Amino acid sequence: MTNRISDDLLTQCMHCGLCLSVCPTYALTGDEKSSPRGRIRLMKSVMESRIPVTDAFVNEMDFCLDCQACETACPAGVKYGELVESARIFVESSRKRTSLKVFILRKVVVRRRVLNFIAGIARVYQSSRVDRLVLRLLNIASKNLYNKARQLPKVSESFSINTLPEVIEPKDEWRGTVAVLTGCVMDVFFADINKDTVDVLVENGWRVVIPKDQVCCGSLNAHNGDGITPKGLARKNVDVFERTAAEYYVINSAGCGAFMKQYGDVLANDRGYSERARAFSAKVRDFSEFLVQTGYKKPGAHTCKPTAYHEACHLVHAQKVSSEPSEIVRDVADKDYRTLNEATWCCGSAGIYNVVRYDDAVKLLNRKMVNIKNSGAEIVVTGNPGCLAQIASGAKKEGLDIEVVHPATLLSRLYKANGSQ
């Protein structure tokens, strides 16, 4: 993460255009400058001072979802994710933009006490009648604000970082120790998934450590042009997770896992941490990836409802983890498995994209919902909190009776149904 975009990265692109058909923003506009190839040309022109950092340039960098579908499609191995994140750091250092978004990301999200305090207030607000009144007023005053407010998921009843014990021992067999990240967004909105994650790991013979002084992984800041905060967070997590002496670090959020697998690169120039960060990243596993690679108990019960799998961008494209979660979903759905067309196409969540670029995100969500409806699925499984919230909000908006669940929730539920837990 520097304030320049690396020439080596920029010159990898051979302009073949094979990435264009998989790019969701190019599909929205049909405009070359909204494609991976077009954006790389723009970045190169700015780096060579042939064009200044214009509003149009900044808009294209912000419009990109950082979904990395183009990386999967690219035959030349262009590291597009690194390129766009470097471009955003370059934009922030050139423009020094101050905004509510920057304040929230740098001063709230990364401070767990502050985040949980604010989330606690939001929880009280959501459970009061005031929120219904506010929604009604917003519906009259501004459809846009009403829609944004409506998509906010319910804040968790309690946060798992506070309620889960620091160490949870397996009941019967003992296979080793894993450490789990509870996350910021995941814990605020989906604390139950953290609990389900621990239940499934323990059921499979793993001793689970929840390091209480863990911090936000830093991905939201890294994806939004901050080249400094994520390094501090990465250093802190390396210190904290090392002390657990765990063999693996199991991450149930695709965005967090993708970034923690990059800690080795993020801290590559930090003499005190480069080796340790590389060792850290080597231990990181996505939840489904970990279970399938190490072997897991088949629940012996099935969903008994049409079930489809939506592939989160930061799992399938950034981490290249696809077959493992698919295997779990196919197994638990059995004859009720439904193929989701364009399963690897971004749902529009993309970190905080659905908040800061709401209208573009809605267009992508609508496309996803058409595919979900056509699949006939009543359960949609996905491994990222952003996708869970986004697809659930799409289902709510359309009045569809669809449950959106994490693989950990599905497995935990089926183990219980089969009397294992």
Ligand code: SF4
């Ligand atoms: S597929 Fe790769 S090499 Fe081809 S235009 Fe896209 S980024 Fe460039």
Ligand code: SF4
């Ligand atoms: S990251 Fe996604 S939105 Fe951005 S250029 Fe690549 S495919 Fe398009």
